[in-house]
Amino acid sequence: MPEPLDPVIHAESRLRILTTLWELPPGDSLLFTRLAGLLGMTAGNLTTHLTKLETAGYVTITKTYEGRRPATYLALTAAGRRAYAAYLDQLRRLLPGV
Secondary structure, eight states: OOOOOOHHHHSHHHHHHHHHHHTSOTTOOEEHHHHHHHHTOOHHHHHHHHHHHHHTTSEEEEEEEETTEEEEEEEEOHHHHHHHHHHHHHHHHHSTTO
16 A cells, blocks of 8 residues: 655645745745746635645745835745655655656
8 A cells, every 4th residue: 555645745835835935945945026927826715825834844934025015935944845856755756757
């Protein structure tokens, strides 16, 4: 019997978030508002999913200021990269030929 897919990643919104952050080079981050715009998600919905990903240790959330304006940056952690890579491997085993 195959191992179950990681439920933290498998939720559609969280999968979309991780897929987008995966495309960044390791160590790079993306502005919260940019990610929300790319994914067409509201700030509240995105925050809810990011909190779950942060709790799992898959993303880091860095709050800072740019001038006088608050800015929040998001990045995959090393654990998040490993978990996402493992998730992709599982999908490839479940869906041969994809």
